[in-house]
Amino acid sequence: MCARGALSGIALLVSACGAGEDASARDEVLAESSQAISYGGHDYIFVTSWLTWDLAQAHCRAAGYELVTIDNSAEETFLQAHQSTLTVPNWWIGLNDQAQEGRFVWSGVPSTSSYSNFYPGEPNNGGGAEDCVVDRYQSPDGTVSTESWHDQPCTNRHPFVCEKGQEATTSNGSFSYSATNTNSGQQNTVTHSVTLTAGTIFTVATCGVLGASAQGDTLLRLLDPYGVEVAGNDDFGGVCGRASSISLRLLSSGSYTIVAGCYGSGSCSGVVSFRY
Numbered sequence: 231m232c233a234r235g236a237l238s239g240i241a242l243l244v245s246a247c248g249a250g251e252d253a254s255a256r257d258e259v260l261a262e263s264s265q266a267i268s269y270g271g272h273d274y275i276f277v278t279s280w281l282t283w284d285l286a287q288a289h290c291r292a293a294g295y296e297l298v299t300i301d302n303s304a305e306e307t308f309l310q311a312h313q314s315t316l317t318v319p320n321w322w323i324g325l326n327d328q329a330q331e332g333r334f335v336w337s338g339v340p341s342t343s344s345y346s347n348f349y350p351g352e353p354n355n356g357g358g359a360e361d362c363v364v365d366r367y368q369s370p371d372g373t374v375s376t377e378s379w380h381d382q383p384c385t386n387r388h389p390f391v392c393e394k395g396q397e398a399t400t401s402n403g404s405f406s407y408s409a410t411n412t413n414s415g416q417q418n419t420v421t422h423s424v425t426l427t428a429g430t431i432f433t434v435a436t437c438g439v440l441g442a443s444a445q446g447d448t449l450l451r452l453l454d455p456y457g458v459e460v461a462g463n464d465d466f467g468g469v470c471g472r473a474s475s476i477s478l479r480l481l482s483s484g485s486y487t488i489v490a491g492c493y494g495s496g497s498c499s500g501v502v503s504f505r506y
Contacts, residue, residue, distance in 0.1 A: 267438035267466065267475055269308050274298065275392040275477070276312055276321075283362040286322045286390035287337060293431065295392035296338030297324035300365070302345050308469060309391060310366060310377050315467035319368035319375065320382070322390035327353075327381075328361045349374070353381035364388055404441050405490075408499035412491030415449045415462070419491040426506060428483045434504035436490075437466060437473030444473035446498030449491045452476055455484025464493050473500070 267274055273295075281289060287297050300306050300323060313321055324337040334353070336343060349367055353360065360381035367380035382388075407420035426432055434452065436444035451462040466475040472493075480486070492498035 267312065267435075267468070267470065267477075268440070269438065269469070270305065271395065273394050274309075274312075276316060276389070277392065278316055278318055278389045280387035280389060281322075282387055283322050283326065283384040283390075286388075287324075290390070290392035293392065295394045297322060298391040298393040299324050299336040299338065299341045299343055300345055300347070301341070301343045303347075306345070306347055306365075306377075311468035313366050313391075316389075318389050319366050320364040320380075320388045321366055322388050323363055323365050323379070324393075325363040325379070326361055326384070328384065331355065331361070334363070347377075347379050349376055349378035349380050352379065355381060357383070359383045362386075365391075402440070402503070402505045404501055404503040406499075406501050407490045408497075409491050410497035411495045412449070413495065414464070414493055415451050415489055415491035419489050422488045422490070422502065423485050424488065424504065425485050426480055426483065428480055430480050430506045431477065432480055432486075432504065432506045433475070433477040434488055434502060435466070435470075435473070435475035435477075436500040436502055437470035438475050439503040439505055442473075442501055442503035444470075444498070444500040446500075447472040447493040447496055448474045448498045448500050449493050450474040450476055450502065451489040451491075452478075453487040453489065454480075454482055455486065456482075457487075 275295060277289065290297055300309065325334050326337060327334045360383055362382055362384040363379050364382050365379055366377055368375045403424065405422045409418055409420055412418045433439055434450060435442050436448045449464045452460055454460045461476045461478050463474045463476050465472045488502060488504065490502050
């Protein structure tokens with residue numbers, strides 16, 4: 231089992247822009263606490279920084295994503311599994327009726343999704359100003375806590391989920407490994423180098439990337455060209471369980487080192503896959 235927080239933290243750096251920001255804010259590069267994973271042919275980023283709906287959408291689009299569209303109950307279950315590991319309620323999704331009251335549509339690419347998961351009595355446009363929708367709703371006083379949807383004022387600030395279709399790329403790679411007694415990735419590890427460019431969004435994982443797999447409690451670390459650890463993950467959680475996943479926008483160009491090991495002194499193995 232993983233000691234929670236021992237090696238956590240997945241950083242994504244993106245430019246945010248949107249209505250209501252001044253010029254300096256539009257140009258600022260934000261460091262967000264995020265988790266990224268692939269599921270069902272789509273890539274998702276779970277961002278735990280709290281933004282308004284419009285800024286959340288702008289943040290997603292700056293990284294080439296859109297606020298998530300939920301197509302069915304299976305996708306809902308996947309999202310909820312990861313939201314629950316981050317212990318935060320009220321996640322912005324792409325559903326909104328800003329253009330026409332009562333006509334809810336998904337932002338981004340037109341969707342034919344007819345799936346709905348509103349909490350009983352919702353949406354109700356409370357106060358006449360609730361035009362955007364959160365998933366995993368929790369009331370301000372905590373008396374209502376549900377995995378359902380709820381309409382909210384778009385100016386509220388919440389975490390959010392970004393989504394896009396997986397893109398074909400020739401810049402993928404993978405390697406197999408088996409290790410034991412790695413002292414949580416500090417010794418007896420397997421390493422792999424990859425040359426990367428600053429500004430690239432890089433994902434490396436034993437779950438959630440095509441070809442990745444894990445047996446046992448895997449652990450991944452990523453070292454920058456100067457040998458400094460820039461990210462690490464033990465248990466990604468959710469549908470990945472004890473498998474590992476790291477995703478971040480790189481700040482430097484050069485040769486990065488992927489370090490594959492196991493939690494504690496146990497044994498593990500798997501296929502480490504990466505994309506950029």
